[in-house]
Amino acid sequence: MIHLVTCSNSRKRLACAVHVLACIVPAAAPAQSILESVLSRLEIGQETLLPLLAMNTAxxxxxxKTETTVATASDDALVAIIYGDYYDPVNSVWGTQEWGIYKSDLGTTLPAVDTWFLEDIHVEADGTIWAQDTDAYTDTFTVYDATGALFGGNGLLIDTGIGAALDILPNNAAVYTDGSEQYILSSSSxxxxxxxxLSYDDMYRDFRIDASVTNRIDSSVQTAIATVGEASSLELVATQIDLGAISTTGLGAVNTGAITLGVNSSVDDAVGRSTRALSGRVNAIGTTFGEMALIWNEAYNDISVDASVTNVANQVNLTIRSVSTTALGAVNTGQIVSGVNAAVLGIVGRSGQ
Structure with a gap:
């Protein structure tokens, strides 16, 4: 059981003097694997019996999956709960209420004219929260974290100059979830x-498979001077470079596996005094009525594959015998071999022998 704040309207106000208790179910996995995604599309749950599930994947x-931080938490992540007296000027009603403090409230002021509390509530960006006296009376508020645990030992938040401010974002604050809502809490709470x-975010990073080849060749030009008498000649000789053969291959995912399925078989035998009946059946797996077989052979890649070849030459004579490059995102050469589907019927008796 957990003490939670639920809002029935946009004012974030709860029912007066009511502590809401709700039973929270365990959180679902933040991210689905490819298998979970396929099974969900087939509407296959944990209670569904699968006679066969054969997978061959690359x-x-x-x-x-990265842990959710306070910065990446949703704006409606619950941080704290304030409990105290309020006055409804519309209906001239006094009472007590709970008010939720959410991530979107950090760095703002909750004015008494909006909350109907007897004080303005200041929520600093760093999580410091304090009440400002607006009516010349000492008003006391109780502050809980998102689970209903008291802050600061006694959880009391009172007028400026009378009581110290509270910190509703402890140093070890993290983002937790019940499967649907997020809560910013200390680990102990x-x-x-x-x-x-713990809440997790699904993030995509374009990792790279780098099979690139880069050659950069710089050379100074050799100078040869020949002198005959008073005449001279100048010859520029460039460096000779032979890179030979350049070959590179970048592979994302390769699946060369094989799935070989067996068979379901049954034999019925009936024997009498003078006759004998034999019935046999052989079915390929997955062909029986009412049963299901999920056979999956896949190669999957969603990141960059770089198999480029770059050659840069400066003041050289460059020769290259050959350049060969291959970039493959996903390769699936696997196979699925199914079993036999056949039926054999026979009647054997003494007279037949």
Whole structure:
């Protein structure tokens, strides 16, 4: 069980003097694997019986899972809960209420005219929260974290000059989730709630498979001077370079595996005094009515593959015998071999022998 704030309207106000208790289910995985994605599209759940699931995959992907930070948390991530007295000027009603402080409130002021609290509540960008006296009376507020645990030991937030401000973003604050909502909490507070887990973001980074070849050749020109009597000649001789054969191959994902499926078979035998009946059946896996077979052979790549060849020559005589380059994102040469589908019927008796 966990103490949560739920908002019934855009004012973020909760029912007066009511502590809401909700049972939180464990969080689902933040990111689906390729297999999970396929199974979900086939509407196959944990309770579904799969007679056969055969996979042969080669996967090269840039998707990674990184822990959610306060900076990347959603604006509606709950940070704290304030509990205190309020006055409703519309209906002239006094009462107590809870008010949620969310990430979007950091660096803002919650004026009493909007919250109906008896004080303005200042929420600094660094998580410092304090109340400003607006009515010349000492008003006390209780501050909880997102799980309902008190801040600062007693969780009291009172008028400026009377009580110290509270820090609702501890140094070890992290983002946790119940599978749908996010909460910014200290690790010690989150551990007390088994249903909360660290929140993760799915990020794509274009990792690179680099099989490139770069040759840069710089040379000074040799000078030869020949003198005969009073005459002279100048000859410029460039350096001779032979790079030979250049070859490179960049491969993203290669699947050369094979899946060989067996067979389902059954034999029925009936024996009488003078006759004997034999019925046999052999079915390829996945052909039986009511059963299912998921056979998957895949090569998948979603990152860059660089197999370029770059040659730069300056003041040289350059020869290259050959240049060969290959860049392949994904290669699937695997095979799936299914079993046999046949039926054999026979009747054997003494008279037949």
């Amino acid at each position: 996967i090269n992907t840039g998707w990674i 989150a551990v007390a709630i088994d249903a909360l887990e």
